[in-house]
Each structure stands twice: as C-alpha cells, then as structure tokens.
Amino acid sequence: MTDAAAPTTRFSLRVNNDLDLPTLTGLAVAAEEAGIDQLWVSNDLMLRSAPALLGALFERTTTLHLGIGIMNPYSVHAAEIAMVAATLQEQSGGRFLLGLAAGSGEFLSWIGIDQPKPLTGTREALRSIRALLAGDRPLDVPGAGEGWTRDAYLRLKPIQVPIYIGAMSPKMLALAGAEADGVLALLFPPEHFETASALVAAGADTAGRRLADLDMPACVWLSIDEDRERADRALALKLAYYGAAFSPYLLARAGLAPEDFGPAVDALRDGDEERAIASITPQMLSLGISGDPATVIDRCRALQRLGATHLSFGPPLGPDPVASIRLLGQSVLSEIRRPA
The missing domain is CATH 3.20.20.30 (Luciferase-like domain)
Known part of the structure; x- marks a missing residue:
C-alpha cells in the first residue's frame, strides 16, 4: 500500500x-x-x-x-x-x-x-x-x-x-471556510498560516466541508534577489510605510506592536528613506519573506510543513519586480514543487 x-x-x-x-x-x-x-x-x-x-x-x-x-x-x-x-x-x-x-x-x-x-x-x-x-x-x-x-x-x-x-478576523475566516471557494488571508508573520487555516477549517467543518474543499493561499509579502541585502532593503522600505498600520493582533504574534514602527514613520515624514530602512529590525523583517533564493525556499518549505499547498507572494516582490518574478521561476518554484 x-x-x-x-x-x-x-x-x-x-x-x-x-x-x-x-x-x-x-x-x-x-x-x-x-x-x-x-x-x-x-x-x-x-x-x-x-x-x-x-x-x-x-x-x-x-x-x-x-x-x-x-x-x-x-x-x-x-x-x-x-x-x-x-x-x-x-x-x-x-x-x-x-x-x-x-x-x-x-x-x-x-x-x-x-x-x-x-x-x-x-x-x-x-x-x-x-x-x-x-x-x-x-x-x-x-x-x-x-x-x-x-x-x-x-x-x-x-x-x-x-x-x-x-479575511483576517476569526469570524470572517470562518465564513470563508463555510461558504467561499477560497480565502485570501494576509499573514503577518507567514507562520500565522497555522492559526488562520485552523479557523477556516473550523468554519468549513460547521458547513460539512473540509479545508481541502477550498483554495487557501498562504498570502505573504516577498522580496527576492540574488543579493540578500538588496532583497531585505526592498522589504524593509515596504514595512516602513505600512508596518504601523498592521493589525495589533497579528503584530503581537511576532512580538511586535504598531508603535515599534514609530521611528520608521518619523523618518519617512522627514523624507529620509535610508533612515526608515535602517530602523526596520530583523524581527520586523520576519513579518515577510526576504532574501536570496535559498533563504526564500527555506521559509516556503516551513509553510508547506504547516500544510500550505498554495503560496501567494505579495509586494514588493523584490527591488526589480520583473527580475524577481523571473528569479522565482528559475530558482524557486521548481524546487518547492518537489516533495521535501
């Protein structure tokens, strides 16, 4: 067998x-x-x-x-x-x-x-x-x-x-599980997939469905480049602009709070993107996935181990989005498609 x-x-x-x-x-x-x-x-x-x-x-x-x-x-x-x-x-x-x-x-x-x-x-x-x-x-x-x-x-x-x-809230995730064909749930950090998918599965169960009956992409922010530092900088700038607006609940799961992004917000108000990027810590960067192909593959494999069968990559994608998409196709997707 x-x-x-x-x-x-x-x-x-x-x-x-x-x-x-x-x-x-x-x-x-x-x-x-x-x-x-x-x-x-x-x-x-x-x-x-x-x-x-x-x-x-x-x-x-x-x-x-x-x-x-x-x-x-x-x-x-x-x-x-x-x-x-x-x-x-x-x-x-x-x-x-x-x-x-x-x-x-x-x-x-x-x-x-x-x-x-x-x-x-x-x-x-x-x-x-x-x-x-x-x-x-x-x-x-x-x-x-x-x-x-x-x-x-x-x-x-x-x-x-x-x-x-x-969906992001527990009740909206449950609704998606019960009635939708799929669910788009932003994951900050990516590992929140485990909690979000459990809520969707619970909603599906109440309606006599299974999580496998619908499409649940693991929706993460991605920045990929052959140069890991360039990739990290692109994601850091995105986080500087939007991090303070993230759900306090999701940030808390990563040990963060909206006020942690205050220095980045202040730097952007002053028009200083370099200072804003410098204020984004490795802990903040972990809210998304960034780095060279090997680093991206490792984080994606971790999501697969949590049950993800659909990986959805959001902005910034990388310092050069078209080049980053090509790099995904050349160096990442075929590797992730193989059984671990």
Whole structure:
C-alpha cells in the first residue's frame, strides 16, 4: 500500500492597482512565463480600476488566472459586482477569480460611505452574487439581504466564478471556510498560516466541508534577489510605510506592536528613506519573506510543513519586480514543487 501523492503546490502573485497598464502587463507576462498560476490585482479606492486593468490583461495572457483582490459591496453594489464577474469570466474563457470582502473602513470613509456590519454585509453579498451568477434571484436565497425584487436577476447565461473571501478576523475566516471557494488571508508573520487555516477549517467543518474543499493561499509579502541585502532593503522600505498600520493582533504574534514602527514613520515624514530602512529590525523583517533564493525556499518549505499547498507572494516582490518574478521561476518554484 502506497501513500497518497502529495498535493501539487500552486503559486500566485498579488500586486497593487497603482501600477500602470504597461508595467502591469510586463509583470503578468513574466508571471505566466515563470509558471505562476494566478495574479491578483487590488482594487483600492482612488487608484486604477482593477476590472478595467484585468480586461486588458486577459487580452495579453493565455493561461494565467487573474483575480480582483478585492471588491466590496459598500462602494459597488453586489449586482454590479456580479455583472463585472460574469463579463470578465466570459471574456477570459474561465480564467477570472473574484475576491470579495468588506473592504477598508478607512478608505470608505474618504468618500463618506459607512461600513455597517462587515461580516453580515460580506455574507449577504457572497450569497447574492453567487445566486445572480447561477441565474437565480437573490430574493429566493435565504440570507442574501434585503431590497431585491423579482426583476433582480442577470439577463445572461449562468456562469461559474470562483469567489474568494478576503479575511483576517476569526469570524470572517470562518465564513470563508463555510461558504467561499477560497480565502485570501494576509499573514503577518507567514507562520500565522497555522492559526488562520485552523479557523477556516473550523468554519468549513460547521458547513460539512473540509479545508481541502477550498483554495487557501498562504498570502505573504516577498522580496527576492540574488543579493540578500538588496532583497531585505526592498522589504524593509515596504514595512516602513505600512508596518504601523498592521493589525495589533497579528503584530503581537511576532512580538511586535504598531508603535515599534514609530521611528520608521518619523523618518519617512522627514523624507529620509535610508533612515526608515535602517530602523526596520530583523524581527520586523520576519513579518515577510526576504532574501536570496535559498533563504526564500527555506521559509516556503516551513509553510508547506504547516500544510500550505498554495503560496501567494505579495509586494514588493523584490527591488526589480520583473527580475524577481523571473528569479522565482528559475530558482524557486521548481524546487518547492518537489516533495521535501
């Protein structure tokens, strides 16, 4: 009797929607050539439109699955999210992935939109969007929210679109496990995967599902370069800008607090990026994965030992993102795909 074959590891990239189309196209082409399975583009407010960007990228790629990570039902109605999803899935021939979450309350406040009951709002949107894509009426679906009438249905053929929930809180992770096709959970540090996946698994169990029934990428920040110091500097600058805004709960798991990033914030206010980079400690760097290929492989292997079968790499990717993607393809992915 032989053991069952180990699951094949999949890979994805996550990038921000501040990139212009030529730059993003270069990244997408490099990702496809490197053997990356998915590319996710954020849809943060006041930047470029992710649906428009993906519409163009589908014309420039052939195998890469492209996702919006994420759309929210507060600034865009669930009906319009379903329209976007159906159209992009039709255009791409089945390569579109929809990321759905409550969104950033801070960003929504910029445009005067409240975010009441994020968990309920996300659950209702998930159920109503899924109903619309299936050719059904949200009015007939329990828990799909109020305000729908008999006329609220898509005048299109039913189409299947995988829906991933963007989640960090225990309740949102449990919702993803119970109802979604996948979950996008940012991991600071990467080893938080063990806790997050357990919460998703518990949610799946309550719904009679298994963790294996959905796609749970281990979403980490990555910076890779042949020169380890260059890689560390790129991640340090990213942490200097964003570290103070990380969840105190997640930072505490790494022995850190938001105020630890105060010196970096002060340096950036003074316009001194070099001082900001210097203020990022090795403990802070451990919130992401950075270094040369051998170092990156070791951290990724640790995630595989925790059960991760899908590794998702987010910005900065490296000092030169396109070169970093190529280095991933040449030196890392094939190694990680082999059984340890």
